[in-house]
Amino acid sequence: MNPFLPLTEMIPDAEARVWADGRLYLYGSLEQAGVEAWCSGSYKVFSTADLVTWTDHGISFEISQVGFSDAPVLFAPDCVYYRGRYYLFFCLPGGREGVAVADGPAGPFGDASPVAGADGSGIDPAVLIDDDGRAYLYWGQDQLYVAELAEDLRSIIPETLRKGILTGARHGFHEGASIRKIQGRYYLVYCDDTRGRASCLSYATADSPFGPFERKGVIIDNANCDPLSWNNHGSLCAFNGQWYIFYHRSSGFSRHNRRACMEPVTIHPDGGIDEVRMTSSGAERAVDATRGIDAARVCSLYGRIYLDREDSREFLHSEGSFNGAVFRYYRFSGQTRLRATVRGNGRFAMSSDSMAAPSLVKIAVDSTNSWSTIECTLDRPLSGVRCLYLDFAEGRVDLLRIEFS
Numbered sequence: 001m002n003p004f005l006p007l008t009e010m011i012p013d014a015e016a017r018v019w020a021d022g023r024l025y026l027y028g029s030l031e032q033a034g035v036e037a038w039c040s041g042s043y044k045v046f047s048t049a050d051l052v053t054w055t056d057h058g059i060s061f062e063i064s065q066v067g068f069s070d071a072p073v074l075f076a077p078d079c080v081y082y083r084g085r086y087y088l089f090f091c092l093p094g095g096r097e098g099v100a101v102a103d104g105p106a107g108p109f110g111d112a113s114p115v116a117g118a119d120g121s122g123i124d125p126a127v128l129i130d131d132d133g134r135a136y137l138y139w140g141q142d143q144l145y146v147a148e149l150a151e152d153l154r155s156i157i158p159e160t161l162r163k164g165i166l167t168g169a170r171h172g173f174h175e176g177a178s179i180r181k182i183q184g185r186y187y188l189v190y191c192d193d194t195r196g197r198a199s200c201l202s203y204a205t206a207d208s209p210f211g212p213f214e215r216k217g218v219i220i221d222n223a224n225c226d227p228l229s230w231n232n233h234g235s236l237c238a239f240n241g242q243w244y245i246f247y248h249r250s251s252g253f254s255r256h257n258r259r260a261c262m263e264p265v266t267i268h269p270d271g272g273i274d275e276v277r278m279t280s281s282g283a284e285r286a287v288d289a290t291r292g293i294d295a296a297r298v299c300s301l302y303g304r305i306y307l308d309r310e311d312s313r314e315f316l317h318s319e320g321s322f323n324g325a326v327f328r329y330y331r332f333s334g335q336t337r338l339r340a341t342v343r344g345n346g347r348f349a350m351s352s353d354s355m356a357a358p359s360l361v362k363i364a365v366d367s368t369n370s371w372s373t374i375e376c377t378l379d380r381p382l383s384g385v386r387c388l389y390l391d392f393a394e395g396r397v398d399l400l401r402i403e404f405s
Helices: none
Strands: 015-018 022-029 042-048 056-064 077-084 085-092 094-104 108-116 124-130 135-141 144-148 173-182 185-192 200-206 214-221 234-237 242-249 259-265 300-302 306-310 313-319 323-354 360-405
Touching: 015 077, 015 234, 022 077, 022 242, 056 085, 077 124, 085 124, 124 173, 135 173, 173 234, 185 234, 214 242, 313 323
Parallel strands: none
Antiparallel strands: 015 022, 022 042, 042 056, 077 085, 085 094, 094 108, 124 135, 135 144, 173 185, 185 200, 200 214, 234 242, 242 259, 300 323, 306 313, 313 360, 323 360
């Protein structure tokens, strides 16, 4: 389900790669709960054999290993396998680009150096190893650069440099490019700001790694993950025959505190990708509702409701009226009872399949600042795969968890 890592782990800018051992490895930035800042000074790597159970490989690289800069944080990375070793491309404030190397996919990475010719000109590296063994680096903000990399992957070949292969004016390009070759075509997934903020992951395709790239459309939009959400960054990856879009969602009434999520997508025979919605279920498609629903699994928010934190608990905080929350998708088998862990003084209603549908239950909360559990009977049994909509009508309500029986 989403977020798919433990809720304590905040990994934005997700680059997913499948290596020779058959496992999917996740590379990204690292953020800390409650810290209002982009990224941190460390990277972690996670891997999985089934998209459900994840192994934490620990810290793979730290800013203290970067001897050519005094920057305090590491921005978005990418990783490629090349001639028997794994190359981690990273970026720093000031548009600095670097690369480090390891013998294994989880690191630890070392021997860091600038990428000569690209260093100082943009952020968010993305790397492609083409079928003929040539390597290409993509990077930039507001306009995207590409160049072929030299054989040591530590410098670009200057005469191959191309500027503006994606731009804000022509493609809605903001930042966060990710490159894949699919069915013989080159796909650039990138952060797109054409819907008013940089919340979309869109894609453009070309017949050459240098373009020209044609914008095709939006794959996913995370605008409703938090009232203050701003950006998005992710990648396409195939695992066991299914394609997924990896992206991140912010939390905590913040642009930060971002966590990795994924959704299955279909790449049609003509190369097109349909836009998909954010879900709570992610790779699982539909989650057994008897497992319960933690507030942190919410996939869309409307109004000024947001995920808040207190100690190790994460809960939905709603104050006022006309606030809504969506959980999608859960599988029911005739459940008729609900238990909600709540606090505050207000009320909310729950419906299925749309906010306008007749409510399944209306809940009044009158527990001030103490958590309590309210038990009630649904107006009708729930069966099949459903979305759940919560409509917070008035007052202040904190919701920690919902359970069905």
